[in-house]
Amino acid sequence: MEMESDLGTEAGRRAWRAIVEDPAGTLLCSDFDGVLSPIVRDPDAAWASEETVGALARLGQRVGKVAVVTGRMARKAVQLGRLDERQGLETMSVLGLYGFERWDAATGEFDEPRAPDGVAAAAAEIPRLLAGLGLGSARVEDKRLSIGVHTRELDDPQAAYAALEAPLIELAARHDLRLEPGKFVFELRAPGINKGDAVRRLVAEVRPRTIVFAGDDLGDVPAFEAVRELREAGTLEGLLICSGSDEQDALQPLADIVVPGPPGVAELLDRLATELER
Numbered sequence: 001m002e003m004e005s006d007l008g009t010e011a012g013r014r015a016w017r018a019i020v021e022d023p024a025g026t027l028l029c030s031d032f033d034g035v036l037s038p039i040v041r042d043p044d045a046a047w048a049s050e051e052t053v054g055a056l057a058r059l060g061q062r063v064g065k066v067a068v069v070t071g072r073m074a075r076k077a078v079q080l081g082r083l084d085e086r087q088g089l090e091t092m093s094v095l096g097l098y099g100f101e102r103w104d105a106a107t108g109e110f111d112e113p114r115a116p117d118g119v120a121a122a123a124a125e126i127p128r129l130l131a132g133l134g135l136g137s138a139r140v141e142d143k144r145l146s147i148g149v150h151t152r153e154l155d156d157p158q159a160a161y162a163a164l165e166a167p168l169i170e171l172a173a174r175h176d177l178r179l180e181p182g183k184f185v186f187e188l189r190a191p192g193i194n195k196g197d198a199v200r201r202l203v204a205e206v207r208p209r210t211i212v213f214a215g216d217d218l219g220d221v222p223a224f225e226a227v228r229e230l231r232e233a234g235t236l237e238g239l240l241i242c243s244g245s246d247e248q249d250a251l252q253p254l255a256d257i258v259v260p261g262p263p264g265v266a267e268l269l270d271r272l273a274t275e276l277e278r
């Protein structure tokens, strides 16, 4: 009960009690980067925190279902988190590319539909656009359904980020893509795919009594909003965990609890696991 009192909102406390009462009725969802995994300069060098995934695996043996909902390709998240090798994650699904792709631990199979043509067309134009701005060394990440343009590794990430915004808005509009700002990254993304819809599909499939969602960035806002809507409609209880950082605070006002980054998420999940194991 000590932990419950740390939760900032009445809705959060209600959700915590519901999880403890009925773990099997719980759907536990988490973003990958910045939540399970520390943010690193090179996304391909990301790794899942042993503490966080360990706590998730302990919870996986108690709750109804565990899911990772990420902007990454499902295959990449599974590989970086070694999510296919862990005991306790047998119920896990990974919803990749904001729910466009899926991997299920139960079958080991990936569902990876073909991406819209506009993404490849925009990707082909980006090197020239970057060169024209003197930002030729910005890293471009092809994520199939989206293209990430990263400024984190550049000498002046903030100035580069500001210089890129207008030209990328124009490029995105021309190819029917949406421009999504993130932490020193712009994503040009095929529209109509977001974590909110991914959460709604999971809820329709699992019909949980309680959903937990842990996120850290702008891409998680639709998921948080979906949980809040479902909660306000009385469909379920919901616990929203923000993995706090200095770089992004859009999620904090939507969250029931803000914890200090991936180590804080690990600690919170660990305490929940301990409570469920008692």
Ligand SMILES: [Mg+2]
Pocket: 031, 032, 033, 034, 035, 215, 216, 217
């Ligand atoms: Mg993230």
